[in-house]
Amino acid sequence: MIYIDPKILERLNKWLTPTFDQETQHTIKEMIAHDPEGLEDSFYKNLEFGTGGMRGVMGVGDNRINKYTLGKNTQGISNYLKKQFPNTQTKVAIAYDCRHNSKELARVVAEVFSANGIKVFLFSELRATPELSFAVKHLNCQCGIVLTASHNPPEYNGYKVYWEDGGQLVPPQDEEIISEINSLQYSDINFKADASNISIIDTEVDEAFAKASVLNGSFQTSQKAKDNLKIVFTSLHGTSITMIPKVLEMAGYKNVQIVADQAIPDGDFPTVASPNPEEPAALKMALELAEKTAADIVIGTDPDCDRLGVAVRSHEGKMVILSGNQAMAVMTYFLLEQWQKKNKLNGKQFVASTIVSTPLIQKIAEKFGVQYMEGLTGFKWIAKMVKDHPELEFVGGGEESFGYMVGDFVRDKDAVTATLLACEIAAQQKTAGGSVYAYLQKIYEENGHYKEHLISIVKKGKKGAEEISEIMKNLRNDPFQKIGGSKVVRIEDYSNNKGYNLIEGTSEALNIPLSNVLIYYTEDGSKIAARPSGTEPKIKFYVSVTSEDEAQLDTKIKTIISDLNMG
Structure with missing residues (x-):
């Protein structure tokens, strides 16, 4: 007889009631008989909101993405919207990506909202995530939902929630909505759609978003410079194919080669092991095409088009992939340079990044005399900065994980506008006799040499979550x-929001929301951050080193990795 933990048995028995359809019940019974390990992972906890909303493996159970877990979320949000916007016809925009079941799940979410008397604008086909953020404000919605799991493996899907400013949920809305959702039973979900509340949206939002992207991502580059730039682009089977080629064409870039075998949206992502531009292998086909066509720049985006990977020619003419930190530094420096040329910098501007990203961004901000703000991982915190500081102009911001946001017309990382920005930089530098790579070296020469290295350790399932917890516990209890x-001179622990000065033996409060992040700072300027991912079954270690001598950077990183025994 198969043993099932009583707590899990209690959970799954609820799914064997008439509240759930026959197919769901049959699947659970099959798992009881043949897949007890999968059953445990499907039911041992509720799937939770993380830094990017809710993501998880698709399937049956409380710990899976399915019509019931998403339906419960949507019912909770519907209830919350009614409380927050009484006597108002509330509106929600919904988009979805190329993943399996995204279209069907988006329809379920739309139907639950409609059943609760909420007006829904549902995109007709797959769209890029930044377009959804734009659509929320463009259509005067109170909320937005996008069905996506970003760059996670094919078995994943997810659910990102945006608020009326176009940014993702932040405190207090996130906790209040989670509380609302947790107060519900699955039987409380209203699945009875009201078709009169659902409107299908199409090209009208596309056109507005494309025009706004060109307006925000263009910087007086000559047509000759644009014509002279050779671009290779890959959508990695994702949604960016619906918008990036269009925006580049509108902006005047005609010499664009698209990786044909990766241009068709496909939730299996058949040509890559991972559709993540952070992984060099994901850009392999694009780099091969770049060599054939003698391209100047390669750009690849993740499935929902919020992250981008950029490769450029080195001094030796070899294609090199910029890290997320390097791309962010180049984009931030260029934007500030453009603002400075137009005499638009007066101390009332700011740029933003995250606590695990390169310290170089702060150095660049100081050089141009603009304010620098730093938040937790996730662009929802950068969007919150924009919202919380209306007295300041937001220039741009990014994070190490290949995301960038140009201006505030989109309140999330935006690979569409960032792609255009990267091409503007490349075109201007090439016309001036330089290159993006040389531009990056100039930034280092002015501000100091920095290098970062990311280590991601995958720990799947319940056991993996326990192992990650133990690693973080040891790093805190035995620093x-x-x-x-x-020598370690400072430790910042964001789980209790305290910074510890180990030289003076003092501590002070950190003015950032609580998060499971621990950062070590050493005497020679190195920075090592440990953080469990909020969207993937991983623990991540972010290493940043600095030196006046560029040749020392790799040696420093190798020594740190060896000392920490992180592989």
């Missing part, structure tokens, strides 16, 4: 005294 041969 390193020395890393990479350099």
Whole structure:
């Protein structure tokens, strides 16, 4: 007889009631008989909101993405919207990506909203995530939903929630909505759609978004420079194919080669092991096409088109992939340079990044005399900065994980406008006799040499979550005294929001929301951050080193990795 944990048995028995359809009940019974391990992982906890909303493996159960878990979320949000916007015809925009079941799940979400008397604008086909953020404000909605799991593996899907400013949920809305959702039973979900409340939207929002992207991402580049730039672009089977070629064409870039075998949206992502532009292998086909066509720049985006990978020619003419930190530094420096040329910098502007990203962004901000703000991982925090500081102009911001946001017309990382920005930089630098790579080296020469390295350790399922928890516990309870041969001088623990000065033996409060992040700072300027991912079954270690001598950077990173025994 198969043993099932009583707590899990209690959970799954609820799914064997008439509230759930026959197919769901049959699947659970099959798992009881043949897949007890999968059953445990499907039911041992409720799927939770993380830094990017809710993501998970598709399937039956409380810990899976399905019509019931998403339906319950949507019912909770519907109830919350009615409380927050009484006597108002509330409106929600819904988009979805190329993943399996995204279209069907988007329809379910639309129907639950409609059943609760909420007006729904549902995109007719797949769309890029930044377009959804734009649509929320463009259509005067109170909320937005996009069905996506970003760059996660094919078995995943997800549900990102946006608020009326176009940014993702932040405190207090997130906790209040979670509380609303947790107060519900699955039987409380209203699945009875009211078709009169659902409007299908199409090209009218596309056109407005494309025009806004060109307006925000263009910087007086000559047509000759644009014609002279050779671009290779890959959508990695994702949604960006619906918008990036269009925006580049509108902006005047005609010399664009698209990786044909990756241009068709496909939730299996058949040509890549991972559709993540952070992984060099994801850009392999694009880099091969770049060599054939002698391209100057390669750009690849993730499935929902909020992240982008950029490769450019080195001094030796070899294609090199910029890290997320390097691309962010180049984009931030260029934007500030453009603002400076137009005499638009007066101290009332700011740029933004995250606590695990390169310290170089702060250095660049100081050089141009603009304010620098830093938040937790996730662009929802950058969007919150924009919202919380209406007295300041937001220039741009990014994070190490290949995301960038140009201006505030979109309140999330936006690979559409960032792609155009990257091409503007490349075109202007090439026309001036330089290159993006040389531009990056100039930034280093002015502000100091920095190099970052990311280590991601995958720990799947319940056991993996426990292992990640144990790693973080050990890093807190038995902290390193020395890393990479350099003394640890400061530790910041965002789980209790305290910074500890180990030299003076003092501590102070950190003015950032609580998060499971721990950062070590060493005497020689190195920075090592540990953070469990909010959207993937991983623990991530972010290593940043600096030196006046560029040749020392790799040695420093290798020594740190060896000392920390992180592989």
